[in-house]
Ligand SMILES: [Fe+2]
Ligand SMILES: [Fe+2]
Ligand SMILES: [Fe+2]
């Protein structure tokens with residue numbers, strides 16, 4: 001089902017600096033200004049009451065970032081959280097369609113409305129001045145950096161290999177989109193990714209087209225797996241799903257045949273990627289268990305991104321949304337207790353709090369040397385730690 005890979009060693013320029021880390025730093029609300037390295041547990045925090053979460057049009061109409069003056073990783077966080085919020089909305093719709101209790105449907109609708117507002121606030125941070133191809137290149141930067149970081153942090157060797165397998169194809173997508181960008185807009189993709197992510201060939205595109213059977217992997221076991229693995233799978237699946245949706249909708253907006261053809265081809269590969277990543281999630285999780293995992297993951301990511309964010313207004317949005325998600329999580333936990341008769345703590349031991357501070361491993365000496373004086377890059381994030389090479393060997397994940 002797979003072919004040889006051209007790049008066995010994928011050198012990643014520090015994806016973890018903007019990826020989830022889950023440790024250290026301040027926490028909004030009661031432990032503000034306290035280093036809570038071992039204490040971040042979303043289950044113990046109180047969020048904003050749900051009836052206080054709905055925002056006015058004015059509040060939703062956020063000012064977009066300036067792409068020329070903003071760290072590219074801020075845009076990566078925006079794209080990631082947009083994918084997470086889209087998944088939150090779609091999952092809630094699916095759950096509602098499989099629920100007979102009208103009170104539960106109403107409760108889901110109320111939280112879902114807030115999720116939809118969050119999606120608008122997050123995605124509207126993207127600037128209208130960017131072309132579709134520029135945003136596409138940023139999407140692939142997310143796919144490369146985020147997946148590579150998750151591959152590095154994933155404790156399960158089978159899942160790690162699944163991420164390593166997929167990241168080589170998104171490397172290729174970044175490289176492929178760089179070509180029409182140069183031909184149509186006469187700019188280099190490096191100007192978008194700002195040297196943080198290498199634009200280089202990955203697995204050749206012709207090798208990405210597999211029989212659909214071969215994209216279905218084995219799931220983790222929900223009882224045995226590290227809870228962190230559940231968050232990883234949900235995060236990458238959501239990001240890839242949003243990428244698939246983005247290409248299927250924006251591809252035909254181009255008039256140039258080279259761009260139309262490329263969006264069609266890569267769009268179909270993203271469908272394969274969604275199949276690949278969603279199959280890693282244990283289908284034996286109940287609907288309520290899945291809902292809790294979704295809300296917990298939103299807390300985890302908003303918390304982590306708030307910690308790493310250098311753009312003050314974007315950081316404030318992450319903090320606001322985190323405080324909303326804490327309440328969503330509480331509601332989801334109540335639903336799980338009521339419908340499954342189980343305690344959410346059984347599936348959510350505070351793995352987040354146990355994570356080391358990954359930034360110690362994720363320094364960017366190459367970038368720091370290249371851009372020592374860039375004002376929008378946090379010095380904290382540029383401390384040396386050794387850019388790490390990710391071993392992304394070509395092997396298809398073996399069966400468990
Ligand atoms: Fe959300
Ligand atoms: Fe991709
Ligand atoms: Fe992908």
Ligand SMILES: [Fe+2]
Nearest residue numbers: 295298325328
């Ligand atoms: Fe949520």
